[in-house]
Amino acid sequence: MNHQEQKHNTSLGNHRSVWEIRSDGWINLVDDIRYLSSLVLNAHDRASIVKRVQQTIGLLTPIESYWAFPGKRVFADLCQYIEREEFASAYQIARRIHRALTASTYRHDHNVLDSDRELPSQIETDSEQQARLARPYFEVLIVDEMSAGEEEALRRRVQSKRSVDDSFIFDIVVVPSFEDALIATLVNFNLQAVVIRHGFPFRSVNHIELLERFLNGIDTDIEAMPELERGPLLGRQISKIRPELDLYLVTDVGVEDIAACVDGEVFKRIFFGEEDHIELYSAIMRGVGERHRTPFFYALRDYAKQPTGTFHALPLARGKAILNSNWIGDLAQFYGMNLFMAETSATSGGLDSLLDPVGPLKLALEYAARAFGARRTYFATNGTSTCNKIVVQSLVHEGDIVLVDRNCHKSHHYGLVLTGAQVAYLDSYPLNEYSMYGAVPIAHIKETLLNFKRAGTLNRVKLVLLTNCTFDGVVYDVERVMMECLAIKPDLVFLWDEAWFAFAGCHPIYRQRTAMANAARLAERFKDPAYAQSYAEWSATIDWDDTEQLLKTRLMPNPALARVRVYATHSTHKTLTALRQGSMIHIWDQDFKEKSEEAFLEAYMTHTSTSANYQILATLDVGRRQVELEGYELVQRQLELAMSLREQVMNHPLLKNHFQFLRVGDLIPAEYRESGINSYFDEGNGWTNLERAWNTDEFVMDPTRATLMIGHIGMDGDTFKNKELMDKYGIQINKTSRNTVLFITNIGTTRSAIAYLIEVLIKIARNVEMRIADMSSVERKIHEKKVRSLTQEQPPLPDFSAFHRAFRGQSQNPSFETFTRDGNVRRAFFLSYEDESCEYIDMSEAALAIAAGRELVSALFVIPYPQGFPILVPGQVISMEILKFMSALDVREIHGFRPELGFRIFKQSALEEAELALGLNTKQRLLIQNLQAG
Structure with missing residues (x-):
């Protein structure tokens, strides 16, 4: 096999996606046609290349039918040149198409294929960039069975309606069937609207395995459905896949009747x-303009002009303190003047107040709620740490019980300290071999709730707080x-910390595991009479006193x-486009107005600055626009780049001997993977396992978070991060463990960045x-010992x-054990402020004290x-297992532990006084309750 054949087979062999087929297909097509047009080839080589060209065309033909550029007509013309063996002309056309696709110049230059024009450069000029930004381009999907002539006439009619006053430019993609419409919706990133016309067949004539997998789960009975019903059903299917798209229904019969029975939430107009x-x-x-x-x-931009x-504050506002300075002019040179022209603390002049929005900021919040599927959304300019404290303070009263993952972000722990809640810490499953925790199994959460029920304190359990994704x-x-x-406690409230998952709502695979999407789904399900019937049948089989069965x-x-x-x-700034500390709170609460609104607004006032950073708020607004108009495309690219990174390391002869990216089977034990899938990538099926697992398993792995096992090179994670990646090569990462480092792809990651990392x-x-x-x-023995340790x-x-x-x-139940799992972190936290109540004990003394029977707290x-999770919290008993773990740690930074002094613990006398005070308070509370009962 020659080099050219090997390259072709490699790039068109085990594809991760249809987008990769399209990208690599055009690369190979241009390359092969160039060979045919410029080289003198023998008959064997020529026949071999012609065969490859035909194979590539066979792959690209159905794919290109789902895009407006280059479009079916232009692609058919290219194929005719190839068929007539006019390879020089074919090469020029194919090269122009590929360059236009690569540089996206077709979005703002509609003459890119003109033969008398220069080829578009892949480097945009300032004027080209301004043209693209001034009039963004998108595509509209038309679902209708029509001839090539009718399609071309429709395209000309659309183009004739264009006006220089239009804010956008769009072209059309016509598909003939129900299945083609679903495939186009998932394949074509450029789509912003779908027009479903009356009368189209169900089946697609395209049969490519990577396309057909998009149709998994679609009910084949649809083919027997009357054509009149197919349009509304198709609209509902598309809205589930890509809810951001605007849907329009065009029908020839009974438009009034259809409008009366079709869900108005699906179609914008009929x-x-x-x-x-x-x-x-x-x-x-107009529909695209609403999302744009x-x-x-806009208000901040206008204000800056x-x-x-x-005459009130901020010498920096309007850049005056910089322009009038002889010493800090370089600040303006670095940032540019717009940053300072838009700096203000005023809430007038067309602007708005974060604490009491009534104008443009109020609209921005409403648009963000729409984009993320929430009933209401609030912006924050001081990070998700503050968002977490706001939500906890608004929902939890002193004495309420909160179930919380012990390994959650520290802001939750400190927020619960502030509320005075009783905290029941939940244990995630451990991954000892990688020094990290997974997530909290549902069985453990249920068991904890049922224990509170047996103890008679389930009524005090208010909130479940979990991190998704970890x-x-x-x-x-x-x-x-x-x-x-x-099912155990019907009024339970949920707080999902999705700090690292803000991007998930943009993609149909990820969206199904987000808080807001599932809140909406549950609300609809509980209103469905069919669910009520299913519940009645199921509940008849359940013994609510049988804990094992439950x-x-x-x-x-x-x-x-x-x-x-x-x-x-959401830490919007972590995974979407926003300035640092730009975050959001999303709410889907049926009882918000009745039970939470006033408390939430008070908590919001408590923790939110009265001098909010307007630049952060503006980027949150623009970041929302990006989510609605191109989020799906960006997240899909992010996903594919992560997959590419994993495959490169997996298949590279040198890298696979030293490094290994952890698979789902490494991070999630088998009992939590009902699908039985051990790896999302399979040599035969590519990445199709990913979708199957995400539909069934209790826990799944986000492939965009790639954990690299490095223990075999004898280097711990912290050293690898600082001494190798950062100091030598300028690669920034955040999370490490003893023997792993975490690489995260995001919507800003590029193929060049992946290539550099592999290099x-x-x-x-x-x-x-x-x-x-x-x-x-001797050195080798030391090295082997280090590898063995890691x-x-x-x-x-x-x-x-x-x-x-x-x-x-x-417990409030005399038959239950005296104490339940929860504890008062606040009481312990503030008791530690009293020096006379505390002492220090080092590691060795602590081990001896525990062995002698003393409780160290x-x-x-x-x-x-x-790892960043609390090994100990205030009021927690120090166990021998904790001591062993601490002694084995080889990290330099341990907050709350001073190596020269050891652990800060409570004196025995302080514990006895606290225990006595707790007993007196309990007796007093019971006495009051008895008196109130008569």
Whole structure:
């Protein structure tokens, strides 16, 4: 096999996606036609290349039918040149198409294929960029069975309606069937609207495996459905896949009847035949304009242009303090003047107040709620740490019980300290071999709730707080968690920390595991009479006093009692386009107005600055626009780049000997993977396992978070991060463990960045091999010992031990054990402020004291970095397992632990006084309750 054949087979062999087929297909097509047009080839080589060209055309023909550029007509013309063996002309056309696709110049230059023009450059000029930004381009999907002539006539009619006053330019893609419409919706990133016309068949004539997989799960009975019903059904299907698209229905019969019965939430407008084609054009432009509009960004931009006089605050406003300075002019040179022209603390002049929005900011919040599927959204300019505290403070009263993952972000722990809640810490499953935790199994959450029920304190359980997805990429089955918890306690509230998951709502695979999407789905399900019937049949089989049965059974909530109360916090700046600390709170709470609004607004006032950064707010507004108009495309690219990175390391002969990206089977134990899938990538089926697992498994792995096992090179994660990646090669990462480092692809990641990372890993691997080869026998033994320590001798991760009796919750059921799992972190936290109540004890003294039977109780949060989760919280008993883990850690940074002094713990006398005070308070509370009862 020659080099050219090998290259072709590699790039068109095991494809990850249809987008990769399209990209590599055009590369290969241009390359092969160039060979045919410019080289003198023998008959064998020529026949071989012609065969490859035909294979590539066979792959591209159905794919190109779902895009407006180059379009079916232009692609057919190219194929005719190739068929007539006019390879020189074919090469020029193919090259122009490929360059236009690569540089996206077809979006703003509609003459890119003119033969008398220069080929478009892949480097945009300023004027080209301004043209593209001034009049963005999109495509509209038309679902209708029509001839090539009718399609071309329709395209000319659309183009004739274009006006220089239009804010956007669009072209059309026509597909003939129900299946083609679904495929186009998933394949074509450029789509912003879909027009479904009356009368089209169900089946597609395209049969490519990568296209057909998009149709998995579609009910084939649709083919027997009357044509009149297919349009509305197709609209509902598309809205589930890409809810951001504007949908229009055009029908020739019974338009009034259809309008009366079709869900108004699906279609923006319903038109009768051809009578309103001008209005349809305007509706399409207006619909995209609604999503493109960024009211607060526009207001801030307009404000920056106004002449103003500032007599209240901010010398930096309007850049005056810089322009009048002889010493800090370089600040303006670095940032540009617009940053300072838009700086203000005023809420007038067309602007708005974050604490009481009534104008453009209020609209921006409403648009953000629409984009993320929430009932209401709030912006924050000081990070998700503050968002978490706002939500917790607004929902939790002193004495309420909160179930929380012990490994959640520290802002939750401190927020619960502020509220005075009783905290029940939940244990995630451990991954000892990688020194990291996974997520909290649903069985553990159910068991904890049922224990509170047996203790008579379930009425005090208010909130479940979980991280989705975890830092390492473990994602919950959000729907199942909320369903089963609501079955036990119907009024339970959920806070999902989606700090690293803000991008998930942009993509149909990810969206199904987000808080807001599942809140809306549950609310609809509980209103469905069919669900009520299913619940009645199921509940007849359940013994609510049989704990074992409840733990083994997938529980269903009572729809008459269950309330959907869901909150999510997003670090928008972490995974979407926003300035640092730009975050959002999303709410889907049926009882918000009745039970939470006033408390939420007070908490929002408590933690939100009265001097909000307007630049951050503007980027949140623009970031929302990007989510609605191109989020799907960007997240799909992010996903594919992560897959590419994993495959390159998996298949590289040098890299695979030293590094390994953890697979789903490494991060999620088998009992939580009902699909049985061990790896999302399969040599035969590519990445189709990903979708199957995300539909079924209790926990799944986000492939865009790639955890690299590095223990085999004898280097710990912190050293690898700082000494190798950052100091030598300028590669920034955040999360490490003893033997892993985490690489995260995001919507800004490029193929060049992936290539650079692979290049760096190869250099590191070569340096490791050279270093090992140069070792003496003694040095080699030291190295092997280090590798063994990092790969085989990981310290076991400790579970949460328990709160000390002085801080632990108490049962209201005399037949239940005295104490429940919850504890009062606030009481312990503030008791630690009193020096006379605390002392220090080092590691060795602590081990001896525990062995002698003394209970040691931590006075502080103890948090090693990495891993970043609290090993100890205030009021927690220090166990021998915790000591063993701490002694085995080889990290430099441990918050709450001073190596020269050890642990800060409570004195025995302080614990006895706290325990006595707790007993007196309990007796007083019981006495009051008895007196109130008469």
